[in-house]
Amino acid sequence: MAKLSIIIPCYYNELNIDSTAKELIANETNFPAGTIFEYIMVDDGSKDNTFIELMKFKKSYSDRVKIVKLSGNFGSYNAILAGMKYATGDANVIVSADLQDPVELMPKFFEHWQKGIKLVLGNRQDRDDPFFSKIFAQTFQFLIKKYALPTLPKGGFDYVLFDKQLKDQVVEMDESNSNSLYLLTWLKYEYISIPYSRKKRQAGKSRWTISKKIKLFVDTFVAFSFLPIRIISVSGLFLGLVSIVYALYIMYNKIIGNISVEGWTTMMLVFLFVSSFQMISLGIIGEYVWRTLDSSRKRPNYVVDVVIE
Numbered sequence: 001m002a003k004l005s006i007i008i009p010c011y012y013n014e015l016n017i018d019s020t021a022k023e024l025i026a027n028e029t030n031f032p033a034g035t036i037f038e039y040i041m042v043d044d045g046s047k048d049n050t051f052i053e054l055m056k057f058k059k060s061y062s063d064r065v066k067i068v069k070l071s072g073n074f075g076s077y078n079a080i081l082a083g084m085k086y087a088t089g090d091a092n093v094i095v096s097a098d099l100q101d102p103v104e105l106m107p108k109f110f111e112h113w114q115k116g117i118k119l120v121l122g123n124r125q126d127r128d129d130p131f132f133s134k135i136f137a138q139t140f141q142f143l144i145k146k147y148a149l150p151t152l153p154k155g156g157f158d159y160v161l162f163d164k165q166l167k168d169q170v171v172e173m174d175e176s177n178s179n180s181l182y183l184l185t186w187l188k189y190e191y192i193s194i195p196y197s198r199k200k201r202q203a204g205k206s207r208w209t210i211s212k213k214i215k216l217f218v219d220t221f222v223a224f225s226f227l228p229i230r231i232i233s234v235s236g237l238f239l240g241l242v243s244i245v246y247a248l249y250i251m252y253n254k255i256i257g258n259i260s261v262e263g264w265t266t267m268m269l270v271f272l273f274v275s276s277f278q279m280i281s282l283g284i285i286g287e288y289v290w291r292t293l294d295s296s297r298k299r300p301n302y303v304v305d306v307v308i309e
Contacts, residue, residue, distance in 0.1 A: 003036040005089030009079035011044040013097040017053035023103050030107040039065045040083040045073035067308040074302040077180045082302045084171050093161045100199045101159040109161035112192050118166055119184060119191035122159030124198050140217050148225035151185055153193040176295050178223040222291060228284045
C-alpha cells in the first residue's frame with residue numbers, strides 16, 4: 001500500500017476550504033484500492049476564518065488531516081516547504097486550495113509515479129485568468145525557461161507530484177528566497193509533463209498581488225541564473241571598448257590640428273549613461289549579495305505556531 005501526502009498552502013481561503021475538501025475526499029475513489037491519504041493543510045498566516053474551516057475539515061476526517069499553522073504570512077512557497085517537512089507519504093502532491101488545479105488529474109499523476117516516474121508536472125497550457133495576469137505569467141515563464149531553467153515545461157507549473165526522495169532533498173536544502181517548486185526540476189530527475197487548463201477561481205479573492213509576483217520573479221531568476229551578473233560584465237567590457245575608441249578619436253583630432261572638438265553635450269550624455277549603468281549594476285549585485293547575507297543568517301524560512309495531527 002502506498003501513502004499519498006497532499007500538500008495545500010492556504011491563505012485567505014475560508015470560502016474555498018469546504019468545497020475543496022469535498023472534492024478531494026470524493027476524488028479518493030479514483031485511486032487504486034488500498035491507497036492511504038494524508039492531507040497537509042498549511043495556514044500561511046490567514047487573518048480570516050481559514051483556520052476555523054480547516055479545523056472543521058480536520059474534525060470530519062481526523063485520521064487523515066494534518067494542520068500546520070504558521071505564526072504569520074511567510075509566502076506560499078515557504079508554506080509549501082513547511083508542508084513538505086510534515087508530509088510522511090511515499091509520494092506527495094502540491095495543489096491549490098481554490099480548485100483552480102483539477103483534482104481529477106491527480107490519479108493520473110499517481111499512476112505515473114507507480115510506474116517509477118519520480119516527478120510528474122501539471123503543465124499549464126492555458127489559464128482562465130484576467131488578461132494582464134495572464135500576460136505577466138506568460139512573460140515570467142518565458143524568461144525563466146529561456147534564461148534560468150531551460151528544462152521547465154512551457155507554461156510552467158504549480159501542480160505537481162513528486163517522490164519522497166525528492167521531497168527530502170528539497171527540505172534538506174532549506175533555501176531562502178527561492179522557488180521551492182522549481183527546485184524539484186533543478187534536481188534534474190526525469191519527469192513527465194501532463195497539460196491542463198487552469199480554471200477560474202470560483203470563490204474568494206486572490207491575494208497573489210503584483211508585488212508578490214515581481215518578488216517571485218526576482219527570487220526565481222536570481223536563485224537559478226547568473227545571467228544578470230554576466231550582462232554587467234559584458235556591458236562593462238563594451239563600454240570600456242567604446243571609451244577607448246572615443247579616446248583615440250579625440251587624440252586623432254588633436255594630432256591633425258582639429259583641437260576645437262565639440263564635446264560638452266556628448267560628455268554629459270556619456271556621464272549620465274555610465275552613472276545610470278553603475279547604479280543598475282550595484283542594484284543587481286546587491287540582490288545577489290543580500291541573498292548571500294540572508295542565507296548566512298540561518299533564519300528559518302517560516303515559523304510554525306502549532307501542528308494539529
